[in-house]
Amino acid sequence: MPDPIMSARGYQSGSEGSDHHHDDDHDKHFSSFAEYIDHSKHDPEKVVEVSPNGRYAKLNSVLGKGAYKIVYKGIDREEGYEVAWNCFQTTKQEYAELSQEVEILKRVRHPNIINFHDCWYSNTEFIFITELMTSGTLREYIRKLQSPNLKVVKRWCRQILKGLIYLHSYDPPIIHRDIKCDNIFINGAHGEVKIGDMGTAKMKIGKKYTVIGTPEFMAPEMYEEKGYSEKVDIYAFGMCLLEMVTGDYPYNECKNAAQIYKKVTQGLKPECLSRIIDPEVLHLIQRCLAPEHERYSAQEAIEDPFLGVEPEVVVLTTNEAKNHLTLQVVFKGMDMLSVKFEFNADTDTAEEVVNEMIEEAVLPQKYQRYITHDINRILREMAGTGDKKDNAGHVPSSPMPQNGHGLPGAISQLSLDNSGGTASPIPQLVRAASDLNRKNSGSEWTTETELPFKEYSLDAPIEDLVNDTALAYHRGPDKAEEWLAKLKNQDIMTIGDLRDLQDSDWAGFDLTVFASRALRNRLFGKSIKRPNPLTRNSSGGTTTDDGL
Numbered sequence: 124m125p126d127p128i129m130s131a132r133g134y135q136s137g138s139e140g141s142d143h144h145h146d147d148d149h150d151k152h153f154s155s156f157a158e159y160i161d162h163s164k165h166d167p168e169k170v171v172e173v174s175p176n177g178r179y180a181k182l183n184s185v186l187g188k189g190a191y192k193i194v195y196k197g198i199d200r201e202e203g204y205e206v207a208w209n210c211f212q213t214t215k216q217e218y219a220e221l222s223q224e225v226e227i228l229k230r231v232r233h234p235n236i237i238n239f240h241d242c243w244y245s246n247t248e249f250i251f252i253t254e255l256m257t258s259g260t261l262r263e264y265i266r267k268l269q270s271p272n273l274k275v276v277k278r279w280c281r282q283i284l285k286g287l288i289y290l291h292s293y294d295p296p297i298i299h300r301d302i303k304c305d306n307i308f309i310n311g312a313h314g315e316v317k318i319g320d321m322g323t324a325k326m327k328i329g330k331k332y333t334v335i336g337t338p339e340f341m342a343p344e345m346y347e348e349k350g351y352s353e354k355v356d357i358y359a360f361g362m363c364l365l366e367m368v369t370g371d372y373p374y375n376e377c378k379n380a381a382q383i384y385k386k387v388t389q390g391l392k393p394e395c396l397s398r399i400i401d402p403e404v405l406h407l408i409q410r411c412l413a414p415e416h417e418r419y420s421a422q423e424a425i426e427d428p429f430l431g432v433e434p435e436v437v438v439l440t441t442n443e444a445k446n447h448l449t450l451q452v453v454f455k456g457m458d459m460l461s462v463k464f465e466f467n468a469d470t471d472t473a474e475e476v477v478n479e480m481i482e483e484a485v486l487p488q489k490y491q492r493y494i495t496h497d498i499n500r501i502l503r504e505m506a507g508t509g510d511k512k513d514n515a516g517h518v519p520s521s522p523m524p525q526n527g528h529g530l531p532g533a534i535s536q537l538s539l540d541n542s543g544g545t546a547s548p549i550p551q552l553v554r555a556a557s558d559l560n561r562k563n564s565g566s567e568w569t570t571e572t573e574l575p576f577k578e579y580s581l582d583a584p585i586e587d588l589v590n591d592t593a594l595a596y597h598r599g600p601d602k603a604e605e606w607l608a609k610l611k612n613q614d615i616m617t618i619g620d621l622r623d624l625q626d627s628d629w630a631g632f633d634l635t636v637f638a639s640r641a642l643r644n645r646l647f648g649k650s651i652k653r654p655n656p657l658t659r660n661s662s663g664g665t666t667t668d669d670g671l
C-alpha cells in the first residue's frame with residue numbers, strides 16, 4: 124500500500140524527483156524522509172484535525188491569536204470553501220452554559236456579521252467554525268491606509284451599523300459587548316466589512332483578565348455594573364469611528380485600564396476627539412458617546428447626516444431625440460438599492476414622476492426634493508446639449524419652467540416656432556417634442572383615455588397587452604420590443620401567465636418601475652394615478668387622475 128502521507132503530499136526523494144506533480148510541494152526535493160516529515164509539519168495546507176461530523180478540517184495554518192483564542196484556517200469539505208476554525212480554551216461546564224447563546228448565534232444571518240457555522244467541545248476547547256475573512260481587521264487596515272478618506276469611513280460605518288441594527292432588532296436585543304476595530308473584519312476585494320467575535324464576550328467572563336469588552340471601548344454604564352442595554356455597542360461604535368478618522372487608539376494617553384476607568388467614569392472623552400475638525404463627524408461621534416439616554420440607537424446613527432445616503436439620478440439610455448430617457452436613482456453608499464424608471468420629457472415632469480414613485484412607496488419621501496432637483500438638472504443638461512446645436516439663435520432663456528403638459532415651457536414654445544421647418548437646427552429635445560405633437564394629432568399616437576379598456580383572453584399572446592400599453596403610454600415599438608423580451612425571458616407568453624403573477628414576480632422582470640406599473644394597470648383595468656399639481660385639493664391630496 125502506498126504511504127498515505129507520501130502519496131497525499133507528493134514526497135519526492137532527491138534522486139527520484141519527478142516533474143509531473145503540480146501542487147505546492149512538487150518543486151521541492153527532500154534529501155530524506157525526515158526532511159519531508161519536517162516540511163509537512165509546517166505545511167500550511169496539511170489537515171491536522173477533523174470535526175466530529177467530518178465536515179470541517181483544520182489546517183496547519185494559524186490566522187491569528189488573541190488573548191483568548193487561536194484561529195486557524197479550515198476547510199468546509201462539504202461546500203469546498205475555506206472557513207475560520209476558532210479554538211477557545213474553556214471548561215465543559217462553561218460550554219454547556221453557552222448552549223442557548225450558541226443556538227442564537229447559529230440563527231444570526233446578516234451580510235455584515237461573520238457567519239457562525241458550527242461548534243463543539245473537544246479536549247478543553249470550545250471549537251467553533253465561522254466565516255473566514257481574507258483581509259484582516261479594521262484596525263490593521265486603518266494602520267495600512269494611514270488616514271482613510273471619509274468616503275471609505277462612511278462605507279465602513281454604514282456596514283457596521285447595518286450589522287448592529289440587525290443584532291439589536293432581536294427581542295431581546297443581541298448585544299455584541301465587544302465592538303472595536305480589532306473585531307471588525309474586512310474582505311479586501313469588495314471592501315466588505317463584517318462584525319466578528321460574536322458571542323465570545325460572555326465566555327470571557329471569569330477568565331483571568333476579565334472585563335467584558337475592552338476598557339477603551341466600554342461605555343460608562345458597563346463599569347457601573349447596574350445593567351446596560353444594546354446602546355453600549357453604539358458607544359463602542361463611536362470609539363471605532365474616532366479611531367477610523369484619527370488613526371489613534373482612543374485613550375492612548377492613558378497608561379493603564381485604571382486611568383481609562385477614571386476618565387470614562389468622570390465623563391472625560393479621549394484626547395484625540397479634540398483633533399476632529401469635520402463638524403459632521405464630530406456630531407456623530409458625540410451622539411454615540413453621549414450618556415445612555417441621549418445616545419443614538421443604531422438606526423438613528425445610520426440616519427445621521429454624516430452617513431445619510433445621497434441619491435443621484437443617472438441617465439441609462441436616451442433615444443436619439445433625447446426625449447425618452449431611462450433614468451435610475453442610485454443611492455450612493457446603499458448596496459444594491461436603486462430605482463430605474465422611464466421618463467418622457469414631453470409628457471412627464473420631474474415633480475410628477477417623483478411624487479408618483481413616492482406614492483407607490485418606491486422612493487422615500489425625504490428624497491423628494493433632492494431627486495426632483497437632480498432630474499431637472501439632467502433635463503437642463505439635455506436641453507443644454509441641444510442649445511449648442513442651435514445656431515439659429517433659438518436658445519431658451521430658461522428651459523425648465525413647466526407647462527401643464529410637463530414640457531419645459533420655453534422648449535414647447537420653441538417647438539411651436541419650429542413646427543413647420545424640418546431643416547431647422549432646433550435642439551434635439553425640441554425637435555422630438557414637435558414630432559410627438561404631430562404624431563399625437565394623427566392616428567399613430569394616442570392617449571390612454573382614447574384606448575377603450577380591453578378584456579384580454581387568458582390565452583392571448585402577451586404581445587397584445589404589451590403593444591397596447593406602449594401605444595397608450597406613448598412608448599414606441601422599440602420599448603414594446605424591450606418589454607416583450609424581458610417578459611419572454613422569464614417564460615411569460617400569454618396573458619394567463621401574467622395574471623398568475625405575484626407582485627414579487629413582477630419585481631424580478633428587470634422592467635422599469637413605470638413599465639411594470641403601466642402593464643399591470645392596463646392588464647387589471649386601472650389608470651395610473653398621477654398627482655396633478657394644478658388640481659390638488661385643499662388637503663394636499665390628489666383629486667385627479669390624468670390617465671397617463
Ligand SMILES: Nc1ncnc2c1ncn2[C@@H]1O[C@H](COP(=O)(O)OP(=O)(O)OP(=O)(O)O)[C@@H](O)[C@H]1O
Pocket residue numbers: 186187188189190191192193194207237253254255256257259260305306308319320323
Ligand atoms: N473569521 C476570521 N477570519 C480571519 N481571521 C480571523 C477571524 N477571526 C479571527 N481572526 C484572526 O485571529 C486573531 C485573533 O482573533 P480575536 O482577536 O477574535 O481573538 P480573541 O482572543 O477573541 O480576541 P481579543 O484578544 O480581542 O479578546 C484576529 O486578530 C485575526 O487576525
